[in-house]
Amino acid sequence: MKVLIVSDTHGRDENLELAVNREAPFDMLVHCGDVEGREFYIEALADCPCSIVSGNNDFFSDLPREDVIDIEGNKVLVTHGHYYGVSMEFDQLVEAAREKGCNAVFFGHIHVPVLEEEDGVLLVNPGSLAFPRQRGRRPSYAVLETDEKGGMHVEIRYL
Structure with missing residues (x-):
């Protein structure tokens, strides 16, 4: 399984489009927040x-504050991170992920x-x-690929 993980696009789609086109095909996209109305x-x-x-x-978004997803048997907490002091x-x-039984957490906020x-x-x-810090x-995103045993292998990639 291949998962494209992005965050903090802030309504600017050009680099998101580049990442999507570069990595396609993939099985899931995870966005860790700050889409600014561009979710559809x-x-x-x-x-x-x-x-x-x-x-x-x-x-004024109807998006959930966080999500728990399954990736090939791995339970993953998806959150923006600002409620957890990630700055x-x-x-x-880490404590929130463990309390939810997750072995991974995808987050954004700090750019x-x-x-x-x-x-x-x-x-x-x-x-x-959009605004790397x-x-x-350099604008960045992550790609996760699972192996035949469900192991997660993640790489940070740059535009």
């Missing part, structure tokens, strides 16, 4: 099952790519396709 466009663009959560800039540390986020494991929880932040400020 994103779902149509992806043309596959999507999990899209609300971010701190998704005012400072990931402890609350910086993160790929690490903490207390048995895989943390994935794809960075931002890491050194070099």
Whole structure:
């Protein structure tokens, strides 16, 4: 299974379109928030099952605050992260994932790519396709692929 993970597009679709076209075909798209009203466009663009959560800039949105999805037997918490203090540390986020029985969490908000494991929880932040904040400020996203045993292999990719 191949999953495209994006975040913080802030209503700017050009780099999202580039990432979708570069990575197609994929089986699922996960957006970790701050779509700014573009959720229907994103779902149509992806043309596959999507999990899209609300971010701190998704005012008046009907999107869920978070989602728990299954990826080949892996339970994954999808959230924007701002309710869990991710700008400072990931402890609350890891605790929330563990409480929900998740072995991975996909999040956004900080506009910086993160790929690490903490207390048995895989943390994935794809960075931002619109306003990257890491050194070099290259727009980024993540691609997850599962192996035959359901193992998750994630890579941060840059435009």
